[in-house]
Amino acid sequence: MRRIAILLVTILAAPPLAAPQSEDLNVLTRWIEWADAPARLQLQLSSVAFDLLERRRAEVAQLRTAADWERRRTQVRAALERVLGPFPERTPLRPRVMGTVEGEGFRIERIVFESQPRFYVTGCLFVPVNRQPRAPAILNVIGHTDISFRAPRYQQLILNLVRKGFIVFAVDPAGQGERLQYYDPGTKRSSVGGSTTEHSYFGTQCF
Template sequence: MKKAQLITRLTGYICLLFSFTTSAQQTSDSAYKRPLKEVLEHVQKKYNVKIKYTDAQVTDKWVTYADWRYRPDIDATLSNILTPLDMKVKKEKENSYKLSAYEYYRWPVQEGWEELDRIAAQYNDQSQWETRKQALSPCLLQALQLSHLPAAPASKPIITAERKFDGYTVRNIAIEILPGLYINGSLYKPAQYKGKIPVILNPDGHWQHQRYRPDCQYRCATLARMGAMAFSYDLFAWGESLLQFEEKDHRRSLAMSIQALGSVRILDYLLSLKDADTGRVGITGGSGAGSHTVLMTALDDRIKVSAPVVAISSYFYGGCPCESGMPIHACANRTDNVEIAAMAAPRPQLLVSDGGDWTDKTPEHDFPYLQKIYGYYDKTGNIENIHLPAEGHDFGINKRNAVYQFMAKYLKLNTGSIDESKVTIEKENAMYVFGDKGELLPAHAIHGFEQLEATWKSALTH
């Protein structure tokens, strides 16, 4: 570097360090400490940019060594200032940014792809992949604290009266999965059938109105009309589970373990029914329930067919603690949701993706990786991707139709009964187990997260 250039650069840094105008001189004794709001205001003026933020985002937050975090480049400066606070900015347009929390679960696309490539470099054939799975499986269970399942309560499920509709029936069911802890859902069955029929789990996603939404009812009722028993059920601290917990409890890490245990208990119950075909078992869910679909398929070999919808990506690990709150992704020198999805191989699996969320690039990198894993078993036909680039993050009709066709193909269902116009959309309270106001909730039911933690700890030690 030429002497003149060096002098110019040093002069620039010196100007940056002394560019604040404050009422009190900042020194190392105070760690050059300044309020975040003041620092952001100065950044906006200095670099001629706009940074959107709320008072709640900046109140009582401070930047230590604030002066020293400045660089000639605005993006480097903002990164230096915000990273220690677990915050970041999103660039909305030229010279315009929006402040947000750091999202540990969301990676830049290229970094996510590179991480999947790093993971995939550890195996090149079926034998090496099976060795990798043997390392992942017990670690996933350990991360969920489910290496040894707690004892199941001896109580029988609570079942409401049957409701009859065009080609299907519905009963609401509550299953006690730990003492005083219930998971609720609705079991849809064909109105008429002979012998044993397939079982399809339908965990709920993170959309409003929980499993009472029309798209959930359409899906489960149609699967029933096609010849399966379809069970639609709540996430933890979601839907009717709010009789026992607050909504904020859903965003606690233990939610991930409770949901996994809940699905195991549901499957235990459904497969104990005399009309359940234990060889034809599927699971499908969207968004957060798509992450859950992948995890449960990896953990439970009883699931033979899976269809995660608008969920799986190498650069998105699940934005809710119920998807990523427990350290499953630290397993075996780190994994991601796409590798966990690969653990289903060679069992049939459908990924439904769209152009409006983190699945927007599924066909470009993640799906070819999955095809490679299925290729180890000469079963590339068992992994499918339906990509809907013009659609967004939902479980809309085109996504449901893709699931119907896929489940029909592998669970031997009747495609002639795919007709959502025959489905009756029920009012929400018709799908409750414990009454309109929760008046039928058993007296010994847990109330509150502290009680759950105590019950969970006791269950794991007995």
């Protein structure tokens, strides 16, 4: 009896055991996240992207001095080189103005330059007429549409910035606008498809 009494006292005096950690199998509380099965991959990638954008926003909000921005630039460049490989050697751009168009309160300079030797880039430089001697400038790289920055919705964006005093240099990405990489003289169109198809066509050859 004495042994039984000691055992009971020991059990009662011992601290309660922690409940075992179990996997959360309750799917009802998060069912909406899995409701659209065909879009699951897109939703997952979007979630990751938005998380990264939020992290970037928080990091940029901490930048205060020129030295902070220099460190940030070094980090971003290192990340790009890690993902894409080293940047190509800088070579003469050899820019040429092919013509000028006068607009209402701005002018457009049609530019051709070489991003690499004999690899030509076409674009337009939108310059406000009444601007400060040193005006802020934006490099505008438009994606997806076959006519690039000439699409009405992109023109609206560009001209809105120009009217606010910005100089905007809009360039044709490869496969768009005047930069078809697989031009068919017979059809005067791309021989492989639209702009995003051209992107994919020569992009996959890099792997």
